[in-house]
Amino acid sequence: RVHQxxxxxxxxxxxxxxxxxxxxxxxxxVFGGRLxxxxxxxxIADHAEVRGHRLRSIEPKHLEGVVALHPSRRREADEVAHDxxxxxxxxQRPLEIYEQLTGGAW
Numbered sequence: 001r002v003h004q005x006x007x008x009x010x011x012x013x014x015x016x017x018x019x020x021x022x023x024x025x026x027x028x029x030v031f032g033g034r035l036x037x038x039x040x041x042x043x044i045a046d047h048a049e050v051r052g053h054r055l056r057s058i059e060p061k062h063l064e065g066v067v068a069l070h071p072s073r074r075r076e077a078d079e080v081a082h083d084x085x086x087x088x089x090x091x092q093r094p095l096e097i098y099e100q101l102t103g104g105a106w
Contacts, residue, residue: 001025006062008037012053016062017045 002021007014010028017026017037027038030049035057037045047057 006066007056007058010035013050014056014058015045015047015050016056016058018062019064019066 002008002017002024003014004022006016006019006022008017008026008028009015010030015035015037021039021044024039026044029036029038033049035045035047035049036043045059045062047059050057
């Protein structure tokens, strides 16, 4: 079933579909590293399968018609949608930043 934020959830990951399908029951096919979403016999979304947990694959065009994206948000959405870089387990920020936020070292 398509969520209110235009996504379907598969193995904790979320994939966007066109906004017109919000609330509808759809069929998802995962094969060969691709995730395809069908409404009836019509292909409505095609994404590279996301590896990991609680990640999102968003196609900005799927959201058009739901809300008008501010230009800066559209850039962010485009970057997320087209980020094909490798997933990494490395920290993205130095631990010192977290220590400062929490008031000291662990």
